[in-house]
Amino acid sequence: MAGQEEKPIIYTMENKPIVTCAGDQALFTSLYTSLAQQLPREPMEWRRTYGRAPKMILLEANFVQFKEELLPKEGNKALLTFPFLHIYWTDCCDTEMYKSSVKEDMMRWQNSLRTHGSSDWVIIVVETNDTKKKNKTNILPRSSIVDKIRSDFCNKQSDRCVVLSDPLKDSSRSQESWNSLLLKLRTLLLMSFTKNLGRFEDEMRTLREKRTQPGWSFCEYFMVQEELAFVFEMLQQFEDALVQYDELDALFTQYVLNFGAGDTANWLGSFCAPVRNWSGLLLRRPIDMEKRDSIQRGEASLLDLRSYLFSRQCTLLIFLQRPWEVTQRALELLHNCVQELRLLEVQVLEGALDCWVFLSCLEVLHRIEGCCDPAQLAANCSHTVGLWAYATDKVPQRKGDPERAETFLQEALKSYVSEGWSLPVTHTRRQVAECQKLLSKTEDYLQTSALLAGDVNLTTDERKHFCQEILSFTGKSGDQSHKVTLSMGVFAQLTQLKFHPAAASVHSGAVLQVELTLRCLMPVSVRIQQLVASIHFEVDHGGTHGRSKGAQRQTHPGTVVFRQSNSSAGPPSSAGAGPSLELDEIQDRSPSDNSLNSTGVICKNTHLLMRRHDSNSPPDTPNCISPPTVGIKEGAQMLKVQDVTLEPGDNSITFTAPIQSSKLHAAIFSVPLSCSELVGESTLSIQSSEKVTSISLPPAPPYHTLEFQLEVLCIIPSGADRPANERLTNGEVRHRPRSYSHPDTPMTAIDQRMSIDCPWSIYSTLLALTFYIPFKTKHSLLSAGNRKYIQVCVQNVSDVNFTLAEVKLTEKQHASLELQDLNTKTQQMCILADSSSNWAVCGKSSGMVLMPITANATHKVQIEVMPLFAGHLPFPKIKVLKYLPHTAAVAIQPDPDSCVENDSLSLLDKTLDDQGDTASIRSRGSVHSVGSGDQQQKGVAMPRLEPFSPGQVFNHSHACQVLVLPATDDHIMEVNAT
């Protein structure tokens, strides 16, 4: 039992609302344990004032012996030590005893309560069926004592006297009376809370209203409201407790803001004192008494107050299991404190605030780590990252690791360049330059310097400095071994190319002048020892006049203007690097009635357009023109100018091209812009083995593009069904590239690997070439009697159309073989008009057609028909049949020799055109010749008609109808056979 002390009770979580006990102490002590246990067993609904939501609350109490000193004195605002309920215990059952001593004691107790204005009390009468007491004669019924007490003390509140029956017995009666007692106690406690806290809050509010009056002290008010927060915390109402601190926080913030706005509050004085202590937040203890004391004494600095306030909020938030709110609030607090100190113009030692922020960040992180398991922490790293970042912000970050720094900076630079942030690009590039200088990456450094020298975001002095860096390097490096090649694009840009004469076509012996306009990006004039432009004459384009390659606009004849992006990085659309918009129309129709809901245009490649590009291009080439696609031809011309000085801005340089060859009448110029000089032509060394072809590239200086053209010739291997005897005669199997059939395509594929080795990389670039053989060939030797037929089938298995032309079979050795081509060039067809019941054929009912076997060949046959009826008539039926002349081999011929024997028979009756007897023609497989009336099915080859296989003939007018008007006599119908 906590007694009263001079100092306020140091608040801990163990605190409970104080309930005093007077009367029979021995009786109370015997009941204490079960009382303390049972009181918090069931929650009670606490109805709140000021429209706050009711809460379920578990009540606990700290039962202390009643002493008059415990009662709050007038003006004492301490709530924690406030006794919320007073209980008088008695088990008196003796009227005499009651009258002689107990009543008097109760009176004293009541009086002292009354003088302190406390009306929260209850008298508990304990009934026990003790036999020893029963023996006494002057025992009155228990009720009479209770009645007496009620009449003596509870004049209108009869419920202030409660009977507890047989408290230590395990009976239903005992339990019942316990329950009613507990309920009573809880109700009374809550009533007391509501009343006393309400009163307290009212007083507090009144105090707050006075805050504009002189002499008002925030610290004093702080202590008052914190008392309320303590009580709420004691009652486990952390939310309410937090609200108190948040209110204090907001009040203070408002004061500081008002102060900043010119409204001076005199109490702010102590907070404006210079910062002397920057030990950071302290969150380990639930209450930082040291800081609390300093606030109470009104000596706290702004940081003290803020720290204390935050430590309390943090404690409560952790009780509420909202640790992530702590991190978020912490960051806000730290920013806010820095701002407030600035606003109040508080003197802060240089770096002190940074220390405070750093320590505080770590403390918050430490506290959070202490109350969360690692998995939780990892999952919520997004909450802590801000604090970590802020903390690292405050630590001087010079680690002196330029190597790693450069990598990171290059990454950043890449993203800035690709997104077009010109200022960060310049800044980052400068840092990169610093790193490169430290790392003595001379070449890279000079390259970066060149870019910086041409950067308009820098001051002229800075640009001159970087330009000088390059020039001084060129000055001191005399030896050729230490040669650095820089891209020309960063020094100067070719803006215009002009020919004199304009046609760029000169006669042999005359002079062709080329005028180049170079925009020099350097801040100072630079003397150039030699300027070389290489020219590639492309003779094979003879006839076309001076057209130049690339995306250039031709404004004047003979003048080519090169469009260039600005040196400052722009958005990708203007830089030409971004993809173009792909727009598509969309229509949203409602599924039920197909009505149009909405229509619009969507961009199909938003992901390409809108995303941030991680550009793969080197970071230093935001404005580099794509490497010229010029194949270096033999006899490339070099135009040279010695000792030129390039001034900043546009420079014009004239070259005179010597014309040596009279054959050249047209020239196509292209200047390799990304190279300051032409490396020259080197030969590639190519080694080809059976499976792998390896190509070794010659060394090339950096920033040069190496281009080569490789002509690959694939020898299609001979057919797979090579006769076995060939192998036998050769005795060895010739190697053939591994061929296989691709599952997706019927074409046979041959894989050939190529490896490209370059001297600047240890890795080889591997290329796989796959050749597909578009044809399948098959040949077979057929015998028929004493003749041999060679059949060669070429099947196109690719999806490209090929035309087989000039088919010829030749013999290898000169044997006296007579090869005769049996391929038919034409196909004879017979077209028959089917005279049905609807149509009468007038005159010719059929026609013979000689169709060339080529695509899109057409032929026209006219057949006259006459409708027999008026009305909608279906088109007359047309039949197309194969006409097989007598020479053709007949499949159904049983004996091949008979065909040969009949070879000489002349049965050249092809004048079917003239035949009128369609009925006989239609008889399948046999033909009536005009001359002979015999029907010959077998033996003698006769011209025959054979139907095309299904699907080969398409009748365009099939199922068409013709409306025949009665007046019309006849129709001429055209039939197009294709």
Added chain:
Amino acid sequence: MCFWQNYPLYIRSVPTQNELKFHYTVHTSLDVVEEKISAVGKALGDQRELYLGLLYPTEDYKVYGYVTNSKVKFVIVVDSSNTSLRDNEIRSMFRKLHNSFTDVMCNPFHNPGDTIQSKAFDGIVSGMMVQTA
């Protein structure tokens, strides 16, 4: 005060001496914007609130974000000490910017993706900057 797609379309800051820091701040804030819209976009679909609120506070600046439905990002950076600007003011500033931006986009001579060189837009931005300064 600045305003962007991922590629800067328009940047303007009033104390020009510290422009670089602003650029960095805004560039960083774009990541926060992306994070916010990717977190919200999935859940709410097209009912997304365009105003993203305070993206992140720094010691010196407060960074606010706004994303149009076509994912054009607007970012406003204000001095932390400027207490006259509350959420509502920032919100209306964004709305104004958005309206003006729409006007710019409606200009048939404007190429989407190009930097904004509209005088009207400039005027709106200048007006806001004068008002807040």
